[in-house]
Amino acid sequence: MRQPPQHWIAEDAVKAWRMADAIVMAIVLLLVIASFIVGHFFNWPLWISVTALVVWAVLSYVIVFVIPIVRWRRWRYEVFDQEIYVQHGILIVSRTLVPMIRVQHVDTKQGPILKRFGLSNLTVSTAATVHEIPALPQEEAAALRDQISELARVDEDDV
Known part of the structure; x- marks a missing residue:
């Protein structure tokens, strides 16, 4: 089997990917905040919006902090x-x-x-x-x- 390629991409790729992912997750946060507002007007149970916020927090951590490092190591x-x-x-x-x-x-x-x-x-x-x-x-x-x-x-x- 052939050895993996020898050249890596720039380490700053992690910072660039994190910045791009953080922008996307900030937009998703606006949707989560909107769920609180809409939920208030339509009398949704609070747990729906809180669950959305928790899911957003976990996904944000994984997408912004974990995936860019793994992605960089593989490229x-x-x-x-x-x-x-x-x-x-x-x-x-x-x-x-x-x-x-x-x-x-x-x-x-x-x-x-x-x-x-x-x-x-x-x-x-x-x-x-x-x-x-x-x-x-x-x-x-x-x-x-x-x-x-x-x-x-x-x-x-x-x-």
């Missing part, structure tokens, strides 16, 4: 001359080999949260799918984009 990648090797997953770990000859184009993407931490996502497109390596430092993502593009071009010329 690895490696670029070879003939293929890109990507590993990711939380419960089910997926290992994918993307042949260079199938690469059509390579992009880097950066949203406001990733920009705050100086990170970019690298996407590798083939005819069938798009593969992503998230949260790489900007310079590393740009260098990797150029390297993959060059390797894919060389493979195309060899065919």
